Amino acid sequence: xxxxxxxxxxxxxxxxxxxxxxxxxxxxxxxxxxxxxxxxxxxxxxxxxxxxxxxxxxxxxxxxxxxxxxxxxxxxxxxxxxxxxxxxxxxxxxxxxxxxxxxxxxxxxxxxxxxxxxxxxxxxxxxxxxxxxxxxxxxxxxxxxxxxxxxxxxxxxxxxxxxxxxxxxxxxxxxxxxxxxxxxxxxxxxxxxxxxxxxxxxxxxxxxxxxxxxxxxxxxxxxxxxxxxxxxxxxxxxxxxxxxxxxxxxxxxxxxxxxxxxxxxxxxxxxxxxxxxxxxxxxxxxxxxxxxxxxxxxxxxxxxxxxxxxxxxxxxxxxxxxxxxxxxxxxxxxxxxxx
Amino acid sequence: xxxxxxxxxxxxxxxxxxxxxxxxxxxxxxxxxxxxxxxxxxxxxxxxxxxxxxxxxxxxxxxxxxxxxxxxxxxxxxxxxxxxxxxxxxxxxxxxxxxxxxxxxxxxxxxxxxxxxxxxxxxxxxxxxxxxxxxxxxxxxxxxxxxxxxxxxxxxxxxxxxxxxxxxxxxxxxxxxxxxxxxxxxxxxxxxxxxxxxxxxxxxxxxxxxxxxxxxxxxxxxxxxxxxxxxxxxxxxxxxxxxxxxxxxxxxxxxxxxxxxxxxxxxxxxxxxxxxxxxxxxxxxxxxxxxxxxxxxxxxxxxxxxxxxxxxxxxxxxxxxxxxxxxxxxxxxxxxxxxxxxxxxxxxxxxxxxxxxxxxxxxx
Ligand code: SF4
Numbered sequence: 154x155x156x157x158x159x160x161x162x163x164x165x166x167x168x169x170x171x172x173x174x175x176x177x178x179x180x181x182x183x184x185x186x187x188x189x190x191x192x193x194x195x196x197x198x199x200x201x202x203x204x205x206x207x208x209x210x211x212x213x214x215x216x217x218x219x220x221x222x223x224x225x226x227x228x229x230x231x232x233x234x235x236x237x238x239x240x241x242x243x244x245x246x247x248x249x250x251x252x253x254x255x256x257x258x259x260x261x262x263x264x265x266x267x268x269x270x271x272x273x274x275x276x277x278x279x280x281x282x283x284x285x286x287x288x289x290x291x292x293x294x295x296x297x298x299x300x301x302x303x304x305x306x307x308x309x310x311x312x313x314x315x316x317x318x319x320x321x322x323x324x325x326x327x328x329x330x331x332x333x334x335x336x337x338x339x340x341x342x343x344x345x346x347x348x349x350x351x352x353x354x355x356x357x358x359x360x361x362x363x364x365x366x367x368x369x370x371x372x373x374x375x376x377x378x379x380x381x382x383x384x385x386x387x388x389x390x391x392x393x394x395x396x397x398x399x400x401x402x403x404x405x406x407x408x409x410x411x412x413x414x415x416x417x418x419x420x421x422x423x424x425x426x427x428x429x430x431x432x433x434x435x436x437x438x439x440x441x442x443x444x445x446x447x448x449x450x451x452x453x454x455x456x457x458x459x460x461x462x463x464x465x466x467x468x469x470x471x472x473x474x475x476x477x478x479x480x481x482x483x484x485x486x487x488x489x490x491x492x
Numbered sequence: 493x494x495x496x497x498x499x500x501x502x503x504x505x506x507x508x509x510x511x512x513x514x515x516x517x518x519x520x521x522x523x524x525x526x527x528x529x530x531x532x533x534x535x536x537x538x539x540x541x542x543x544x545x546x547x548x549x550x551x552x553x554x555x556x557x558x559x560x561x562x563x564x565x566x567x568x569x570x571x572x573x574x575x576x577x578x579x580x581x582x583x584x585x586x587x588x589x590x591x592x593x594x595x596x597x598x599x600x601x602x603x604x605x606x607x608x609x610x611x612x613x614x615x616x617x618x619x620x621x622x623x624x625x626x627x628x629x630x631x632x633x634x635x636x637x638x639x640x641x642x643x644x645x646x647x648x649x650x651x652x653x654x655x656x657x658x659x660x661x662x663x664x665x666x667x668x669x670x671x672x673x674x675x676x677x678x679x680x681x682x683x684x685x686x687x688x689x690x691x692x693x694x695x696x697x698x699x700x701x702x703x704x705x706x707x708x709x710x711x712x713x714x715x716x717x718x719x720x721x722x723x724x725x726x727x728x729x730x731x732x733x734x735x736x737x738x739x740x741x742x743x744x745x746x747x748x749x750x751x752x753x754x755x756x757x758x759x760x761x762x763x764x765x766x767x768x769x770x771x772x773x774x775x776x777x778x779x780x781x782x783x784x785x786x787x788x789x790x791x792x793x794x795x796x797x798x799x800x801x802x803x804x805x806x807x808x809x810x811x812x813x814x815x816x817x818x819x820x821x822x823x824x825x826x827x828x829x830x831x832x833x834x835x836x837x838x839x840x841x842x843x844x845x846x847x848x849x850x851x852x853x854x855x856x
Binding site: 377378380381383422423424425428451452453454455456 | 566776779780781783784785786791793794795796824825
């Protein structure tokens, strides 16, 4: 790839001559506001021509999918493009001794990646998509070696391998990565699981909106429950409340996520969950309000409970203190200690 | 696992002990100046732990030959004394802490019966009761078939009256010590578990009935016995299964021969989980309700431990009300709720064990 195998010629191309369905070189699916872009093009013109490849009598887009869309929105008839003519490129490839069609394809791909990098720093999904396309022709070691030139940043082979493995989660996995439902760390965990399990997790994580640590917790606990109970993941989900919670359209996403998380925790640690709920209920029933806090020992391993309150004034102090004094008479408080 | 590679440190003197060992292993030894080639060989394997179990390294003990069990704060310790005769093990229990304890684990046999003798004689001179065991970093009897050490230790202890030797095992390797004069100063101890756990988690160990047969044989030769229910694993129907193991103990041996029985549920350093998952893909042993204990080890949620302990202790006491049953590494709440008392003072549990040892083994 040291020498470019294609030539670019600036020309105005009829929009009807562009095959919009062919997205083999598409790297970026960024949510560009096409209307805004169209407006900007109307006002200041097209600053950066799109890159097209002439294939038979049609053009396919290498770089500039959104700009073509914006032109269509503006009802323009043509677009300024840098067009690659495969015939002259082929001649050049033959001249350089690189006549394999994939060698030329890689060059176009590099061009598409370069154009995407030029616009903005690639998102992780864009990076994954680029790596998957490149991995057809190069191994991870080779990509790592060329990464500085390709991506404007140095990537190591292990990271590339991991991202390519994550790329196998597509299309649902990449869609969830893009929408923020799936983190890279969680995707990495999923990338080593078997196909049916991956689908179950993608369905689950797509239905909630959890932080990275909660996603990892859900994956870990559900995997362990499935191993412990010798049930498929699908059966674990189906035979529990999780499915009902997911299907409930009347609960908001935050509540749904919390309920699913609790449900998984309860399945993984039934006795611990029950003990926590019991103590919580007993503490609540004391009616101490928010000001006076009772913290049970973590996981009930130690025996010390912590009682605390803060007071800004003497009056407040007396009020909280009296609440606690009243609670001393309550048998439920004694009960907490013998739980 | 069978030994298929033997390394010997060059400086080791080839006395009767070592010549006997080499002849029994039956493999040409490779002489090395230090442990580096052994580590390199083990670490080069895809599964260093499995390779380590098949690679014997005869070496000198570079560390302490004898030392007190470190114990931990927050959980009551039994004040045991550890005699180092080697490290690691040829058997392959999924839960074995030694897999994660050494980096890499090396199957070391510490040469030098004299050094063992010297440290023991120093201890005996103190005229104090010591309970000394070799089963903390290895199984006490894995080398019995090919080594003179067990016989040597039993004979050494037989000549004094202040301390006891506990040989703790999951094997039935007692032939070389069966017919010698032990003078009641050696306790032969077996770790016990349910047949389910032995079959699924204790790979390469003797079956439950084989262990109890061996215990019975030892008892017939006047040996004092001990049993260790450690680790207890919580799984469906485990309470009944453990009760059946207890029933079986008393079918085989008399309560009066048992010096003590310890019980402790499965606990592990968090990094062992990954090892178990990698090496024992079918094992579900780490998927119980574990929480991080106060000693930074994973332990079962306390009410679950207490429930299982209560069942076992009351079943044991039905058979042998006077039998000393104790917990390995448990706290006050567990003791109180299970046994109705807590050896709270420093050394109190140790004193109880010493007392039982004195009674059963006729110590001064
Ligand atoms: S017998 Fe003991 S030392 Fe050997 S593998 Fe099992 S737990 Fe580890």
